[in-house]
Amino acid sequence: SAVISQKPSRDICQRGTSLTIQCQVDSQVTMMFWYRQQPGQSLTLIATANQGSEATYESGFVIDKFPISRPNLTFSTLTVSNMSPEDSSIYLCSVTLSYEQYFGPGTRLTVT
Amino acid sequence: QKEVEQDPGPLSVPEGAIVSLNCTYSNSAFQYFMWYRQYSRKGPELLMYTYSSGNKEDGRFTAQVDKSSKYISLFIRDSQPSDSATYLCAMNNAGNMLTFGGGTRLMVKP
Numbered sequence: 001s002a003v004i005s006q007k008p009s010r011d012i013c014q015r016g017t018s019l020t021i022q023c024q025v026d027s028q029v030t031m032m033f034w035y036r037q038q039p040g041q042s043l044t045l046i047a048t049a050n051q052g053s054e055a056t057y058e059s060g061f062v063i064d065k066f067p068i069s070r071p072n073l074t075f076s077t078l079t080v081s082n083m084s085p086e087d088s089s090i091y092l093c094s095v096t097l098s099y100e101q102y103f104g105p106g107t108r109l110t111v112t
Numbered sequence: 113q114k115e116v117e118q119d120p121g122p123l124s125v126p127e128g129a130i131v132s133l134n135c136t137y138s139n140s141a142f143q144y145f146m147w148y149r150q151y152s153r154k155g156p157e158l159l160m161y162t163y164s165s166g167n168k169e170d171g172r173f174t175a176q177v178d179k180s181s182k183y184i185s186l187f188i189r190d191s192q193p194s195d196s197a198t199y200l201c202a203m204n205n206a207g208n209m210l211t212f213g214g215g216t217r218l219m220v221k222p
Contacts, residue, residue: 001158042200042212043156092155099144099163101202101210103155 002027002097004104012110013083020079021107023093028073033094034066037106043092049076083111115139118201118213127222131188135201135213138182142203142211145177147186150198150215159199160186191220 003026013019023032034046046066049055055068069077080087090106118135125131133147144163148156160175162168162184168175176185184203188195201213 004155042214043210045209048209100158100161101146102158103148105155106153108153 001100002029002095002102004093004095004102006091006093006104006107008107009105010108010110012112015084015111017083018079018081019083019109020077021091021093023076023078023104025074025095027095027097029095029097030073031096032070032076033096033101034068034076034078035092035094035103037090037092039089046078046091080109083109085111087111113138114214115211116201116203116213119216120214122217122219124219124221125191127191127193127220129191129220131186131191131195131218131220133186133188133199133201133216133218135184135203136182137184137203137211139203139205139211140179140182141205143206144204145175145184146202146210147173147175148200148202149195150200152197156200188218191218193220193222196220 005024007022032049035043045058046061047055047057049068049070051070067079088111092106093104116137147160150156162175165177165179172189174187198215198217200215202210204210
């Protein structure tokens, strides 16, 4: 299995500002994923991040709004830019090991 | 129609009951099936992972896959209050992108 940590665990931010979420994994992984989980909802994939290449974004998500960095095989960041209250959500990073997918504890973001 | 359908619940059972959680799916290309447990304010935790049709058992948990009916189940025996959580089914094909069900909220009452 993989142990994944995220920072911060939660934050309250003003609209118009940006927040960068960090994800650290205890194993080297090729692909890392970023998900959003809105209150009472299931998980929605934002983007897939491979080390050394541009992230691949799902429909409805754009790089200007959710820039991602993947500097090495154990770390990634997701930035939520120019935030609005609609961005209030839990953001989760995830990795795949041997076809099994593991999730971090999530970052709970509230935008006021 | 969603690719993966899951009854949102809530499902309320007494302690010790057998719980049955289910998902149906429409994409016959799905080959890998997972069940996640998510406690409130936590990330999803992988419970069970199956590849083929049939049953897989792990302690009090049994995962069942019926590819011909496009139907998967998770059974919890001797349910405990600590099993109270939201259970998410997820599946994919040979690629890595998971498709999730909406989750079923389970409450086990002492």
